[in-house]
Amino acid sequence: MTRFEQLKQREENLLCRTYGRYPVSVARAKGCKLWDIDGKEYLDLLAGIAVTSLGHCNDEISAVIAEQAQKLVHVSNLFYQEEQLELAEKLLETCHMDKVFFCNSGAEANEAAIKIARRYQQRVKNREAFEIITLDHAFHGRTLATLAATGQEKYLDGFAPKTEGFVQVAWNDIEALEKAINPKTAAIHLEIIQGEGGINCLSAEYLEKVQELCHKHEILFMVDEVQAGLCRTGKWWAFQHFNIKPDVITNAKALANGLPLGCMLTTNEVSQAFVPGSHATTFGGGALVTKVGAKVLEIMKRDNLCEQATQRGNYLEDKVMGLKSPWVKEVRGLGLMRGIQLTCTPESAKAIWDSLIEKGIIVNLTQGTVLRLIPALTVTEKELDYFIDTLAELLQKVEK
Numbered sequence: 001m002t003r004f005e006q007l008k009q010r011e012e013n014l015l016c017r018t019y020g021r022y023p024v025s026v027a028r029a030k031g032c033k034l035w036d037i038d039g040k041e042y043l044d045l046l047a048g049i050a051v052t053s054l055g056h057c058n059d060e061i062s063a064v065i066a067e068q069a070q071k072l073v074h075v076s077n078l079f080y081q082e083e084q085l086e087l088a089e090k091l092l093e094t095c096h097m098d099k100v101f102f103c104n105s106g107a108e109a110n111e112a113a114i115k116i117a118r119r120y121q122q123r124v125k126n127r128e129a130f131e132i133i134t135l136d137h138a139f140h141g142r143t144l145a146t147l148a149a150t151g152q153e154k155y156l157d158g159f160a161p162k163t164e165g166f167v168q169v170a171w172n173d174i175e176a177l178e179k180a181i182n183p184k185t186a187a188i189h190l191e192i193i194q195g196e197g198g199i200n201c202l203s204a205e206y207l208e209k210v211q212e213l214c215h216k217h218e219i220l221f222m223v224d225e226v227q228a229g230l231c232r233t234g235k236w237w238a239f240q241h242f243n244i245k246p247d248v249i250t251n252a253k254a255l256a257n258g259l260p261l262g263c264m265l266t267t268n269e270v271s272q273a274f275v276p277g278s279h280a281t282t283f284g285g286g287a288l289v290t291k292v293g294a295k296v297l298e299i300m301k302r303d304n305l306c307e308q309a310t311q312r313g314n315y316l317e318d319k320v321m322g323l324k325s326p327w328v329k330e331v332r333g334l335g336l337m338r339g340i341q342l343t344c345t346p347e348s349a350k351a352i353w354d355s356l357i358e359k360g361i362i363v364n365l366t367q368g369t370v371l372r373l374i375p376a377l378t379v380t381e382k383e384l385d386y387f388i389d390t391l392a393e394l395l396q397k398v399e400k
């Protein structure tokens, strides 16, 4: 047995089998590079699922972690902590929001959004509204409520009954949404660009109409930017590509470059719904993670990573489309949140993905035939070229 096979066997005996793992065991990482337990090098264009946006083991981030770890790590939310305020100020500078709630993950950020929407309707507006409308192919997390918000059968399998109060409507279809709105509707929650769903971008027309409907029916407009937020799409927030102002934003993945931290941002109006005791978390927004988060935002701003994501993303799109391969239908997405839609069979797409890993390139394959790239925002053109050249070779080998 190789070392890798031994490790795999050990895991099978020890961990719940919740993950379909890639055939790689990562020992260390730096920037956009990973090394496995045998020292093989990989180019990582997945960045821990859009998490390590500043690259793995970023020197400045490592220094902040080390420094803060000696000063204050956790004391609970029974106490005031200046680190939270430092990050909140930086987050609120990026958009029109007024207030922040910190938590530990994307699912928790969405739980906070769902709870504030219900409580806002029920305690501030005195309406008996609780229903949250979400879209087909959405992904909002794996807790029982966010799973119901996600609404996809494959994730719900075996977990009945589905938590009450969530309805899904057809994606990018304004009539379907309008039909679903009723006196019990509290909010609409959607991803501007669906990540797990295969990099699907809602249209400007749709998003503006969603906002109109929300205003007309006095329901909240909430956007799940757990994946798309923080420069990923070329702006601080994906919704800022459009002429809309949501009432609630959720975020997590890139916020602390790999440490668990999530947040929910909202307006003064909506934030009235939460009073002391309404919602809480033991770990949420601890001093260590928020200190790191503040550094992440400082670096993103200082190094113009929004502009860089736009430039590198356009570079990738132009070069991949420039291959003029019959096996590439389109490159979807914005900035460095990209999906390459292949036209081959899922079997051929899987073979391409396998070969990429073999050649030391990590990307994600979703929805059968979409190669998803969500690399660090610091990825270089040279690194992207290596992927594009390798992809070109592999596409040429696909059978007609």
Ligand SMILES: *Cc1c(COP(=O)(O)O)cnc(C)c1O
Pocket (backbone or CB within 6 Å): 104, 105, 106, 107, 108, 110, 139, 140, 141, 142, 191, 195, 196, 224, 225, 226, 227, 228, 252, 253
């Ligand atoms: C990853 C993701 C989540 C869930 O985040 P977790 O940290 O895994 O709970 C929710 N929404 C979107 C859009 C995501 O991409």
